[in-house]
Amino acid sequence: MTEILIVDDEPDIRMLVEAILRDEGYEARSAGNSDDALAAYRARRPNLVILDVWLQGSKLDGIGILEAFHQEEPRVPVVMISGHGTIETAVAAIQRGAYDFIEKPFNSDRLLLVVKRALEAAKLTQENEELKRLRFGGENNLIGEGNGIAGLRAAIEKVAPTGSRVLISGPPGAGKETVARMIHAKSRRAEGPFVALNCAILAPERFESELFGVEPGAEGPGTPRKLGVLERAHGGTLLLDEVSELPLETQGKIARVLQDQSFERVGGTSRVKVDIRVLATSARDLQTKITAGDFREDLYYRLAVVPLRVPALRERREDIPTLAESFLRHAAEISGLPPRSLASDAVAALQAHDWPGNVRQLHNIMDWLMIMRSNEPGEYFHAEHLPTELSSHAPQALAIDLAADVLSLPLREARDVFETQYLQAQLLRFGGNISRTANFVGMERSALHRKLKQLGIGAEDKVGV
């Protein structure tokens, strides 16, 4: 819901503007002087402010209030209302960051037009920031055609619009934050902010000021007010990244915030109300932490209303080719180098690796490949171009181990040993998908089925038909 704060000393104007805005479906609040205006602004950040240039009997005039608002949060657009003799002041306000002004007396069409434009401009600024973030900070999109990612995508579609809290678990670098960003992007809060707090890298003594913000003077004489992440995420989504690392005492406070969506800033006494959706990620098993007494059970149940798990990359090797190609394309774009593809031996080597650092590691290696091997001739990167740990070590899962004892077998049995290991490895590469495996190994699907049955390769290796 778009909320607009009206600040004007004349009750008639406040009532009139509130009524016009409500008729258009906006939510409206109002204040008659600077103290009330600042209290309203701090209690809950509006999407837009309509501010009179001159307020009778008020501590601060319009420009003073504008500056105080901007000190708290400069991104909320402010539209000034000017009377006959105050146009110059309105222009000065624009020079100090107000979006536009309207002159009294105004009609409702003019008011609504300026409001609409100001909201659109604020949205564009926010989208621009998001685009910049995407350009430099990875993609906001979950790549992968295998069942694991397809299931996750379907779950995200379902849970995103509900507004419910989600706990996203999975190993490091698997894509937990990417999932959280998708949930936000597909939710009704998509136009609001997405704020992530990494609980693992914050010093314990800084948690509360980061979360709740700080009142002026609370950190020493003359120190300014600081907004915490809870207020910065107002109207949007707050991600508690690596939530397992929160100190126990802070866990209790967060559990309370989740219950009543209000809190006190450090050094403050009044409660600040916010409207946020909280998502959390954890690479550690929270149940184990609960048993050890390191994580509060009540917080767990508040966060894990819907639990989602992002599988490790080695559990979805079938996604590796698409992911790797997409990271290579991205690396070429960013570095300005000519685009390259992966030859099938390189793809097989990537699929054979166990990826302890998951998708992030694959991403880094594709960046490395593009930059370090750009002098190699040809359109394709081959297995020999990969870092040595990938090109030389055949990993456990896909190793074809034709050890010396094969030599003691007659050809027919040795061939069975080889075929079993080869087909098991190929099934693993293609996520157990029979059609894709058959296509790659060059067999009809039904012939592959028969072969697998004959070799005693079990149903647990296969997916679908």
Ligand SMILES: Nc1ncnc2c1ncn2[C@@H]1O[C@H](COP(=O)(O)OP(=O)(O)OP(=O)(O)O)[C@@H](O)[C@H]1O
């Ligand atoms: N399915 C995916 N499709 C595209 N990119 C992905 C996918 N999964 C992860 N990534 C990319 O991999 C990198 C790591 O992802 P992300 O930060 O979401 O992982 P994480 O699980 O939150 O990591 P950590 O546990 O270290 O916080 C990012 O660059 C992200 O863009």
